[in-house]
Amino acid sequence: MIIKPKADTAKPFDLIAPTEVALLEEAEAAAKPLLLSDWRHRTSEETWDDQVASGIETAVCMDSLLVNGKGAVNCWSRQEITRHTSPGIAPALAQNNMVLTDKGCFPPSLFPILLGAGAVTNPGAIPPSVFEVCTPTQGSRETIQAPSGKKWLALDVISSAGVGTFAFSIDEHPLWVYAVDGHYIEPVRYDVLTVVNGDRYSVFVELTNPGKKNNFGIRVASLALVQLIDTTALFSYSTKTERDSSYKPTHGPYTNSSSSDIISKPYTNRAGQPVSPEVTVLDHTSTHPFPAQFPQPAPSAAQTFILTAGNVGNSYTWALNATPFSHAAFDNIAPLLYTAPDPAQGSGNLTLTTKNATWIDLIFVVPALSQPPHPIHKHGNRGYILGAGQGEFTWPDVATAAAERPELFNLVNPSYRDGFVTPATAQAPTWLAVRYQSTNPGAWMLHCHIQSHLTGGMAVVILDGVDEWPEVPEEYQN
């Protein structure tokens, strides 16, 4: 489903190529979707049962990455697994005389060690196909064919991943990012995008690569420490050498290791890491809305919620705000929308209450070490990413923090998104500050977009603008 902007919406295309605005508009109107996803052969129910039986988050080990639903299981050689094992996890593996499995995953027996004393786990309850045995498959490969004779192609890069954070790039083609999460930004040009679950990046690709190559790799590699996995799709177009005999469209069965028809130069290696210091990588906060729209002077927050995120008890139970969200318990009560809470009643760990038209600060604090980034998603409206930092969030609110550490905040033109990624924790806790205006009265989920974290309880409900909730008509009440 493509939602087009209103006709009078200002577009930032003259900041990309002032003399080619019409060409860019034409490309935008013909934008092609590029859905990135991860694929697991076990169903969600089987995965949940594996997790309960083993006490280990088995959902994190995938079978393949897909581009527009196409791909194949691709088993890396032992040499490639060894070469690309992240320095972030190599010492823990070496200390315990372990290596990544044939699927490129953490060995299940590493989890009890990472979880520490008190964790009740049973790695033996996990079928070998989940973490260890890699069985290659044949599959199809997506080809993005740019129309010939055009200067620009627009792609909507969408992550529908359950788990993975991806490094995304097109060989030899920098990406002009002009919209994120369905909102125009001041255009920025990068070689590689870091794409988390639920992200939408609209990009222009300039079709002017000199030379005679016509096939370029579209690279998608997981950045999660927990698994080495990648895929390659094909980007193909005709330049003026349209009848060049070297141009051979490729079709038919495909495994990732058979990408010998792609001879273009990648920006990233198979672990998603830049191949040289010159390669530029877009991170999640370095996009700024076009036109600038954050009110000046910055509004002050009527309420600040400090949410403590992380594992609770075992590796598959999660909380966004100290208490795991029980989907079953919320299924068994009357919908929260039916009764507007008393604004004076305040908030609990799992239901936050706001008044309409007020500005709200959400501070996500990740106190535990060795945590992955959490792509937090808010339903109902977007928010501004004001700042992030390493170490404890020791202040009562953003105003106090920004007065003391102004370099950690952007209160002028902050990134405007509906997903907000907490920084990964290594040796220190981290935090992320988001501000939004409560303008959409209703009961909205705020949750981690990693599917297994959401299933494991990493969610709260925000009851926005409760002072403006309408009466629910009686025929719906009963």
Ligand SMILES: [Cu+2]
């Ligand atoms: Cu998460």
